[in-house]
Amino acid sequence: MVNPSAREGAGPVYAELVREAAGGDRDAMERLLMRAQEVAYRFSLLVCGHPQDAEDVMQDALLKTYRYVSRIKEPEAFRTWLYTTVQNACRMKRRRHVGEPSHQISIEQGATSGDGEAGPVEVEGHTRPADQLVMDAWLSGRLRQALRALPPSYRMIVVLREMEGLSTREVAGVAGISEANVKTRLHRARVMLRQALEGV
Amino acid sequence: MSQDVNVECSAMLAGISAYLDGDLDATECQAIERHCRDCPRCAAVVEGLRETIGLCREAGSTPLPEPVRQRARASIERLLASEKPSET
Numbered sequence: 001m002v003n004p005s006a007r008e009g010a011g012p013v014y015a016e017l018v019r020e021a022a023g024g025d026r027d028a029m030e031r032l033l034m035r036a037q038e039v040a041y042r043f044s045l046l047v048c049g050h051p052q053d054a055e056d057v058m059q060d061a062l063l064k065t066y067r068y069v070s071r072i073k074e075p076e077a078f079r080t081w082l083y084t085t086v087q088n089a090c091r092m093k094r095r096r097h098v099g100e101p102s103h104q105i106s107i108e109q110g111a112t113s114g115d116g117e118a119g120p121v122e123v124e125g126h127t128r129p130a131d132q133l134v135m136d137a138w139l140s141g142r143l144r145q146a147l148r149a150l151p152p153s154y155r156m157i158v159v160l161r162e163m164e165g166l167s168t169r170e171v172a173g174v175a176g177i178s179e180a181n182v183k184t185r186l187h188r189a190r191v192m193l194r195q196a197l198e199g200v
Numbered sequence: 201m202s203q204d205v206n207v208e209c210s211a212m213l214a215g216i217s218a219y220l221d222g223d224l225d226a227t228e229c230q231a232i233e234r235h236c237r238d239c240p241r242c243a244a245v246v247e248g249l250r251e252t253i254g255l256c257r258e259a260g261s262t263p264l265p266e267p268v269r270q271r272a273r274a275s276i277e278r279l280l281a282s283e284k285p286s287e288t
Binding site for chain 2: 034038042054063139159186191193
């Protein structure tokens with residue numbers, strides 16, 4: 001089984017699911033809600049780098065998608081709306097973490113000690129320990145580490161375009177920048193990612 | 201001469217993402233491929249970026265961990281059950 005979101009041209013598939021769900025198709029609604037949560041999970045981990053927020057962001061995506069379908073106007077715009085909504089949920093979640101360090105952490109690494117060396121971070125209680133192993137198997141540590149080396153705005157472009165399969169136009173809509181700017185950032189991000197991968 | 205080569209390499213590298221994304225026309229693609237045949241450094245850059253993109257796309261095609269999917273399914277069931285209209 002593959003991630004159904006990560007396909008070029010998945011936008012029309014989403015739009016069709018939204019229409020069917022809005023028309024009362026329970027199976028379509030379930031599939032749409034599952035995809036919304038999958039998007040939220042991946043975005044939390046890969047773009048925001050906050051695995052401890054993932055479950056809350058998933059819940060937010062679940063509820064907002066359910067409400068979105070009941071007052072749908074533009075099914076074709078759903079995917080852009082979903083990623084924008086998830087991005088906002090991640091931001092809001094961070095704002096609520098008053099007193100937390102502002103730097104980002106990841107699954108296996110992130111707390112920076114006084115000597116500047118990144119060390120392991122205790123995430124038990126936020127992510128279930130059993131999940132840690134499957135998450136490690138889900139995405140190679142090498143790629144996660146390379147992604148972390150990118151500036152957040154570049155990381156988002158790479159994840160949305162390369163991993164989630166959004167079109168350049170959709171990425172521009174989510175990031176709030178022009179399509180030309182998306183292409184420029186994507187190129188720079190690819191080069192940086194390559195360099196990071198070679199250094200890992 | 202080497203400056204000409206550097207200028208040519210810079211121009212090639214600037215268009216490399218468009219090339220890999222299939223956004224260039226046939227003439228532009230042929231120019232890049234011709235350059236890479238004569239320039240091992242640029243050829244290595246193209247190949248490296250191609251591999252990087254492939255790695256990302258492969259990762260993006262991987263389904264989420266099953267425990268995460270199970271929790272997501274449970275959340276959906278709870279939501280739909282709570283929103284179910286009363287039959288009485």
